[in-house]
Amino acid sequence: MAQINSCIKWTFTVFNVFFAIFGAIVILIPLLSQVYIRDDMEGRTTGLVVLYVVGAVTLVIAVLGAYGAHRENKVCLILFLVCMVIGTLMMLRIGIVAAFFRPKLTEIMSDKFKELLPLDTATEEVKNMADAMQSQLHCCGLFSYSDWENNVPDSCVCSSMEVEEGMCQSLTYLSLYPRKQIYSKPCFPILMRFILVVADIMTGLVFSLATLALLGMILSSIMIHQLRHPARTTVLMVPSIFTTGPPKYQELQNPPVY
Template structure:
């Protein structure tokens, strides 16, 4: 009976090892995905971050990048701990899983909170940012972001093209009699912003604020879903780790 029980226990440990190894490989791939989402948000869409007064959106992306990097390292550590059957390594591995779990839940919570307050922030700040900082010397990044926003989303002004009438730059000589920036034009050419007729510029109902809000909300959904989704998967890994830990004999000191 004793030999039979030991054999069953050994088989159970082997099964747990392979389950945990498979999990770690998939977990490592998930880390690559999490990191890629964070990096893509920060690099590809970094210009739009400069248009937001709050840093919550960027913070969520940075947390994903950090969590993704730790996940990749943890996946390798988990494989080593599994095959070497070292309880201490499994303890470290479990601790890292818990840290990543908390980081990704935090990213998801931040994304959700910012999701709720985004509309109000854009209403309060986007128009002022565009009219007061566009084409001003200390704010070159905002100028690039506004031009990219208007061209990419085919819009003009925060709420409408008439917002540009209050622009510091439009009122200056540097505007060369433009009524709106050239990036408002359907076909962008030098000084095309002198005509604000609907045949020449984008006249979108709701202006750029509705377009930017939809874009960021879509990205917040992705950030939140990735963070919370991977965190839920980690619960399985933590359960497997605990089971394997309990099945291994204590290491001699």
């Protein structure tokens, strides 16, 4: 005999379906980034692994909760509840810290990039990274082309079409002729827009997971309570004043005499 309310069971099942879809989306994000971004992924390995782990754990927990509700298995539901409590606390902690540092992220990244200047005397790894960024984002220097001092690389040079589109500026050295057309925009503002978008997406994912975990914690607690205290058939004792019984008196009639 079913001990869990059918409405709660179906609500919990739908919740776990959405929970599983959310986990699949978390797995899909790094997968698509690896498919469509074919440049060097070495510096992004840690972030991709974290997303894969979070997505896989989310899927496993969703399956555990759905199985526990379908079979009315108290052990599975208790494990699910423990995972939801831990997940809620972890996601809230990460989300609050991320939201706190969000306004300071530009300043922090600016200080980190300023440590790499000047670019012409930086390491070969930094130069290669800067060249790749300038070629892809169509910019020159981190904060200005002067970050390269007097050694502006070819990755800053505009094409003739870009010159016509007004994306460039003239650069003239004291002993250089003709003029060199380089990108007018620095790379740091463009790069920060991408970083802030990614940070906002990650923060939204974290708070969404926290909300789902909190909802799962509430539903699983209700079902565990119903399994521990199953509904019992309640017998209503009807007072005697509402019961039908013999009348308090009977009308007596004398039989007719013939």
